[in-house]
Amino acid sequence: MSPVLERLRGRLIVSCQAYPGEPLRVPEIMERMALAAVEGGAAGIRAQGLEDIARIVAATDVPVTGLWKDGEDPVFITPTLEHAIAVADAGAHIVALDGTRRPRPDGRTLAQTIAGLREHADVLVMADCGSLEDALAAxxxxxxxxxxxxxxxxxxxxxTQGPDVELIDQMVARCSRPVVVEGRVHTPAQAADAMGRGAFAVVVGTAITHPTTITGWFHQAVTER
Structure with a gap:
């Protein structure tokens, strides 16, 4: 296993992202968010956007998983080979891309995209999947x-309300590559449960780095008693 992955085994990865138009949607702020997450114990960072990736790679000493959300197509997470190459060139140690079986905007298959990326750069690839079938194909x-x-x-x-634990169980049982749990992990208990189910690592974003959503949770709890 690569040294990069060994550093993430059994650890927490924090996703530092903000949506377009939000007050925190500034690369410098995401860089500082990443530094704060690392100080709190994050073993890795997941970042979106080329400038964010470059700044966070330069500012931290942990593996950075990079992606580029672009376009209106259903496949928008690092959707093409061009996007994947740009993410690698920005310095990402791991390039995250849509790992589903859906058609990609540039007409390439996932296998062709990964092969093309590897011809360009020596990076790892994370496939963001939506089902066991996606994971096996990826x-x-x-x-x-x-x-x-x-x-x-x-x-x-x-x-599901929280992480899709059924899918976690399926992927851990059937797949030979490391399974990283990401998506709707909102509490430490959910993160611990994912690790107990055999996850290689856990990614937490919203519950740590998206104050608008966190504030909304508390606002709803206070006003809808």
């Missing part, structure tokens, strides 16, 4: 890491 396509990121967002599986 493994065959050459992905190094399999994420549960898109569970509940592709139409194949119902969107």
């Amino acid at each position: 493994e065959d396509a050459g992905a190094d890491v399999l994420g549960t990121t898109l569970a509940g967002y592709t139409g194949e599986r119902a969107r």
Whole structure:
């Protein structure tokens, strides 16, 4: 196993992202968010956008999983080979991309995208999957890491309130590549449960780095008693 992945084994990865138009949607702020997460114990950072990735790689000493959300197509997480190459060139140690079986905007298959990226750069690939079938196909396509990121967002599986534990169990049982749990991990107990189910690592974003959503949780609790 690569040294990068060994550093993430059994650890927490924090996703530092903000949506367009939000007050925190500034690369410098995401850089500082990443530094704060590392200080709190994060073993890795997941970042979106080329400038965010470059700044966080330069500012921290932990593995950075990079992605580029772009376009209106259902496949928008690092959707093309061009996007994947740009993420690698920004310095990401792991390039995260849509790992579903859906058609990609540039017409390439996932396997062709991964192969093309590897011809350009020596990086690891994380496939963001929505189902067991996606994960198995991504493994065959050459992905190094399999994420549960898109569970509940592709139409194949119902969107669960918390992490899709059934999918976690399926992927851990059937896949040979590391399974990283990501998506709706909102409490330390859920993160611990994912690790207990055999996850290689856990990614937490919203519950740590998205104050607008966190504030909304408390606002709802206070006003809807």
